[in-house]
Amino acid sequence: MDTRFPGFAAPVLDAQASFRAVLEAMSRPGRVETVTPPPEVPPGLSPAAAAMLLTLVDAVTPLRLAAGAEAEAWVRFHCGCPMRRDGAAFVLDPTATLMELDAGTDEEPEHGATLILEVAALEEGSGWRLTGPGIRDAHRLHVRGAPAGFVADWARSRARFPRGVDAILCADTRIAALPRTVRIEEA
Amino acid sequence: MNAQTGYNFAYVDESTKRMIRRAILKGVAIPGHQVPFGSREMPLPYGWGTGGIQVTASILGPSDVLKVIDQGADDTTNAVSIRAFFRRVAGVATTERTAEATVIQTRHRIPEHALTERQILVYQVPMPEPLFRLEARVAETKRMHALADYGLMHVKLYEDIARHGHIATSYNYPVMVDGRYLMSPSPIPAFDNPKMDRMPALQLFGAGREKRIYAVPPYTAVRSLDFEDHPFRPIRAPHACTLCGSRESYLDEVITDDRGGKMFVCSDTDYCAERQAAKAAAE
Numbered sequence: 001m002d003t004r005f006p007g008f009a010a011p012v013l014d015a016q017a018s019f020r021a022v023l024e025a026m027s028r029p030g031r032v033e034t035v036t037p038p039p040e041v042p043p044g045l046s047p048a049a050a051a052m053l054l055t056l057v058d059a060v061t062p063l064r065l066a067a068g069a070e071a072e073a074w075v076r077f078h079c080g081c082p083m084r085r086d087g088a089a090f091v092l093d094p095t096a097t098l099m100e101l102d103a104g105t106d107e108e109p110e111h112g113a114t115l116i117l118e119v120a121a122l123e124e125g126s127g128w129r130l131t132g133p134g135i136r137d138a139h140r141l142h143v144r145g146a147p148a149g150f151v152a153d154w155a156r157s158r159a160r161f162p163r164g165v166d167a168i169l170c171a172d173t174r175i176a177a178l179p180r181t182v183r184i185e186e187a
Numbered sequence: 188m189n190a191q192t193g194y195n196f197a198y199v200d201e202s203t204k205r206m207i208r209r210a211i212l213k214g215v216a217i218p219g220h221q222v223p224f225g226s227r228e229m230p231l232p233y234g235w236g237t238g239g240i241q242v243t244a245s246i247l248g249p250s251d252v253l254k255v256i257d258q259g260a261d262d263t264t265n266a267v268s269i270r271a272f273f274r275r276v277a278g279v280a281t282t283e284r285t286a287e288a289t290v291i292q293t294r295h296r297i298p299e300h301a302l303t304e305r306q307i308l309v310y311q312v313p314m315p316e317p318l319f320r321l322e323a324r325v326a327e328t329k330r331m332h333a334l335a336d337y338g339l340m341h342v343k344l345y346e347d348i349a350r351h352g353h354i355a356t357s358y359n360y361p362v363m364v365d366g367r368y369l370m371s372p373s374p375i376p377a378f379d380n381p382k383m384d385r386m387p388a389l390q391l392f393g394a395g396r397e398k399r400i401y402a403v404p405p406y407t408a409v410r411s412l413d414f415e416d417h418p419f420r421p422i423r424a425p426h427a428c429t430l431c432g433s434r435e436s437y438l439d440e441v442i443t444d445d446r447g448g449k450m451f452v453c454s455d456t457d458y459c460a461e462r463q464a465a466k467a468a469a470e
Contacts, residue, residue: 011201012195012196012201013196013248013249015201015204015205016196016204016246016247016248017248019204019208019245019246020246020248022212023208023211023212023215023246023389026212026215026216026404027215027389027404027405028304028404028405055205055208056205056208056209056212058202058205059202060206061209089209105333106333106334107329107330107332107333108329109217109220110210110213110214110217110220110222110223112213112216114212133218133365133404133406133407134215134404134405134406134407135406136385136387136405136406161367162217162220162333162367162368164216166212166213166216179215179216179217179404180216180217181216181217181218181365181404
């Protein structure tokens with residue numbers, strides 16, 4: 001299936017800008033960053049999630065995707081990644097739960113999956129209280145539209161460290177990241 | 188800016204950058220853990236900073252300001268040529284001032300000026316495995332990291348004390364990151380180790396020959412290994428800098444003649460020049 005939706009307007013520089021946004025977000029969990037999205041995105045994907053896929057996913061990273069046919073055609077064309085449900089390196093599927101994803105092994109924890117999670121809105125300054133590496137004292141992150149039971153699931157997943165799953169939360173053009181080290185307390 | 192055409196921005200191709208970027212993100216998510224990556228051939232030999240260059244190339248953007256230091260100095264061959272390389276292949280601005288830089292690539296020093304949240308420090312790493320002199324088998328060191336089984340390193344430090352009366356490791360002094368992973372800080376002097384602890388800047392480590400990337404996120408606990416009765420002590424030559432008079436900075440010993448003449452000067456050339464300029468202005 002073809003796609004009429006484009007990739008990055010400036011593939012090299014937009015990928016770099018989006019990577020620096022996610023690097024900053026992953027280094028300072030709870031800080032909200034803005035990505036440089038493609039000019040138009042297929043239905044089913046937020047601009048931020050689309051930018052993350054273009055920036056990080058390619059032929060060597062299996063993707064588990066559930067965002068509709070148009071999004072899948074767009075990803076197949078622009079990222080050229082294998083689509084796989086089990087053993088995916090990146091997961092963009094609202095039905096996926098943290099504990100079912102690949103968490104890597106104690107020797108190779110870097111094989112743990114990265115979950116790209118679409119949420120309704122991200123705001124700093126209120127909501128979840130985050131602590132851990134990357135955070136001086138505590139960061140507050142308000143996530144509107146997180147899956148039910150996410151915080152309890154996160155605590156279970158985090159207990160497996162160094163195994164685990166890292167998450168990138170996407171809302172419109174904004175992202176926040178949750179590395180597997182971060183502790184989340186509900187406000 | 189005299190950017191070279193015919194190369195991708197920052198020299199490295201996009202699929203390699205994606206691979207390195209994924210490794211960096213996993214490194215940040217697992218502080219101190221060495222993530223393998225497919226190190227590419229660079230236009231300089233292994234041992235000259237190929238790991239650092241690949242990390243820098245993968246994070247660098249057109250608005251970055253790059254500083255490169257070699258043992259603290261901005262004006263040595265390695266530093267000058269890496270700065271020139273990125274000026275040519277990425278067209279980025281470069282600087283020798285620590286405060287002006289957004290990305291600082293370093294060979295074996297941490298600048299004297301405290302780094303800030305808007306800076307990234309990229310270390311060139313010759314040997315990422317802190318245990319390699321004690322256990323040569325990679326399969327075995329991987330298992331030791333998996334089990335956080337670091338007794339061997341404590342034995343090594345203990346043997347130092349038994350033999351010399353103190354821990355005789357003055358550079359590449361092993362650290363524990365966030366209380367979990369034993370990590371090589373790269374061959375920085377032990378003097379610099381305390382600067383890594385809860386540093387506001389992100390620290391990235393690239394080992395080109397050994398094909399490993401690892402990271403320390405900002406504000407992360409980095410503790411130098413020691414014993415209660417033999418606490419870690421950063422070592423510094425007990426002199427003042429001959430040029431700027433600093434008693435706080437890390438010093439290089441410079442031999443000035445063949446009759447035993449020598450002087451001590453700051454290893455961080457930017458820090459020293461700034462202090463000399465301030466002294467000259469005050470006079």
